[in-house]
Each structure stands twice: as structure tokens, then as C-alpha cells.
Amino acid sequence: MAVRLFEFLSSLSGALDLMSPEVVGHHKRVAYVAARLGKLLGASREERTELFMAALLHDVGGFSRQSRLAALSFETDGGRHAELGYRLLRTNPLLESTAVIVRHHHTAHSRLSSFDEPERKLFLAGVLNLADRVDALTCRQEKKDPAQVMSRLGQRAGELFDPLALEALGQFVGDPEFWAQLAGEDPTSALSGDTGLFQEHGMSRAQLMQASTAFSQIIDFRSRFTATHSRGVAETAVCLAEKAGLSANDQTAMRLAGDLHDLGKLAVPTEIIDKPGPLDADELAVMRRHPELGEAILASVPGLGRVATWASQHHEQPGGQGYPRRISGSELSLGSRIMTVADVFTALREDRPYRAGLTTNKVMRILGDLARNAALDPELVSLATRHQDELDQRRRQAQATAAEEFHQFYSGLPAL
Secondary structure, three states: OOOEHHHHHHHHHHHHHHHOHHHOOHHHHHHHHHHHHHHHOOOOHHHHHHHHHHHHHOOOOOOOHHHHHHHOOOOOOOHHHHHHHHHHHHOOOOOHHHHHHHHOOOOOHHHHOOOOOOHHHHHHHHHHHHHHHHHHHHOOOOOOOHHHHHHHHHOOEOOOEOHHHHHHHHOOOOOHHHHHHHOOOOHHHHHOOOOOOOOOOEOOHHHHHHHHHHHHHHHHOOOOOOOOHHHHHHHHHHHHHHHOOOOHHHHHHHHHHHHHOOHHHHHOOHHHHOOOOOOOHHHHHHHOOHHHHHHHHHHOOOOOHHHHHHHHOOOOOOOOOOOOOOOOHHHOOHHHHHHHHHHHHHHHHOOEOOEOOOOHHHHHHHHHHHHHOOOOOHHHHHHHHHOHHHHHHHHHHHHHHHHHHHHHHHOOOOOO
16 A cells, blocks of 8 residues: 655645635645745755645644634744644644644744754744745735735744744745746646655555554544444444454455544534434534545545545445445445444444443444344344454554543643
8 A cells, every 4th residue: 555645744734624605725834924934944855754744734623613713823822732732643644744733833933942843843833824924914815915925924033933944934925926826726736856855665565554543543532432433433444354354455445444434523603513312404414514525535545546445435235225326235345334334333332422331232232133134234243243352352452542632632631
């Protein structure tokens, strides 16, 4: 499974936009501005790579629509979502180099020297802060006035912004081509010829797993009711895949699909996810969009086609009653059918806002009823029944680990 780091992060950064249509494209625009600034300021190749990745993920800690919209306010403090982003990234070997940069991307330039952090990381955080504020200041303006932009930013030189970074911005902010590229669907594509930035960063299997785990936390940590769901689904699906005789490569793809199967739920407000009763028709329509949204993002990553299919079809049913495409019979791949069983099994065993988790015996009876009604694959349900103890033990272990990570993630964080 050949997946490149920049393509993976660039596509998944688009998932962060799902929380609000007002922030669509924000991360890539900021990444484009930050990359231009970093080059002019003489950042090393490694630093520019870190800055670019941090820009693609800088608002990763904005778990709610409200926090995302607040981040687009020029005068925002942004401390909480920056800290949450830092906590998400710091434990991931693939992304930890960006953590401090993200943590301080809303810290005023005049305060950066007071932190006991690597000096160059803080410098890059200041560059990211300026790039972020450029987009916050101009993203809603149909006509950009470079002089006005520089005047507004210049008022905070030395206090909020690094004067050297502002000087670098002034070298290209008046170029109409800069604004034309910034207004494009993907501004970062204009950087593709920058050989000092875009090297062949292929991802190993371990790095893919690390990245998918990080994004499963982004998906799940918005609510205590979903805090461990994706990890439980992933482990259950891999266990079923093993018992069904799938190859090691297929099992890797299955774990990725399990971790990312609810990626589209970033577009679902937490009020719907945490609702303690049945969803109304409008809420159900919002919820049912998540497989298609997730598929669009995953399918845009070269090398993840099979993962995108398995992840996006976890609500399809063999009898054709599922959603979003009502796929049925042989059109529904074995991987997709495994994902559906794993999702239902895990969801029924978990606590939800409207009920406590069900016992394994009751869950298996429900799975059997669903199989008889062509909502689940009968052979896979039979396989799950034969191995139910191992299936549940592995699910519980995976979710216990995720629960501890959830606890550590919020530990010591000031209340809102």
C-alpha cells in the first residue's frame, strides 16, 4: 500500500473542514502562505516540512463548529484548540515534530521567548501565526487590498507578529498571482514544483497505522460516547478478517478502514452525536451523509482506494436496505461486509447517550436476527458467533487503551 505523507495529510486536512462550511479550504490556504513565508525566511528543508505539516493540521484541536469559527476571527485567542491540537500530535511519532508549532500558533510574538520550548519551533509557530491571520483577515473578502492587509497586520508588528515574518510577507503580498493561487481550490498544488519542500516521503506500514490512530482520535474524542468507537471497530474488524482468512495486507487495510470509517462524522454536530434520544428526520439526514463524505476524502488519497471502499460501505447491507447507495449482494465486498458486522457489534457493546452497552449474548442474538433479515452477512455473523469471546476480548482491550488515551488527553486541561 504505497501512500505518500504529503498526499495523506493534505487530503485528511480537508476532513477538518467538514465541521463548518465557513472554514473550507482554510488549512490549505494557510499551508500555502506558511510555505511561502518559510522559504523567504531561510528555514531549512526539515523546518519547512514541519511548518507545512503543522499548517495543514493547525486547527486539528478545534473539536466543535464554534471553535472552528472562532479560529477565523482575527482577534481570536485560540489557546484551547491550540493546546488540544498539541495533545493530539505530541504522542504520534509521525506528527510529533509539528506539535509545539501547533501549540503556539496563536501565541503572540512578544510572549514566545517566555516559553521553555525549542527556539526554532517557536519561530516556526510565529510564522504559522502570521499565515493563519492572513487567511482569517482576507478569506471573506471578495477583493483583496494588499496595502490594507499589510497596514492591519503592521499595527501588531513586534507584539502579535514577528517583524521579520511581516517583512517577508510584504515581498509577495502585492503580487496578483499570489492571491490568484490562494483563491484556487487547492493552493498547495502551486507548491508542487518546490523540490526543497516536496520530497518522496513514502509512509511505512507503521507510520500509516500511527497516522490513522491519530485521526481516529480526532474523529472520536469530540464525545465521551464515541471516544473509543473507531479503535473498537478496527480491532473487531481485524479479528474477523483473520478468522475469514484475509491476507496480512488486507488486515492492514482493514485496520485503516476501521480507524477511519467514521471520518465523515466530523461534519455531524456533537449535539446530534450526544443526543439522548431518537434523531428526527433532519438530524438523521445529517448523520446519514457521513459515509459519502468520508469516502470522498479517503478516495482522494492515492493508494487508499480499497480502504475508502470498505470504510464508506459500513452502513450498506447484503439485502440492499442500507445506505448511502443501497449496494447489495455480490456488489458488496467481503471487506465491506466485515466492516459492517464489526461496526454493529462494537456499537451494541458500547454505552450510548440513550442506553447502556448490551451483553455479549444479547448482542449475538441481535446480530443473528439482523443476518436473518439480510441486514448482515450470515456467514460472517456465524464466524463472529464462533469466536465471540476472542472478538469481545480484543475489542475490550483496544477500547480500554483508547479510553486511557482519552483520559490522558483531557487530563489537566482547564475547563471551558
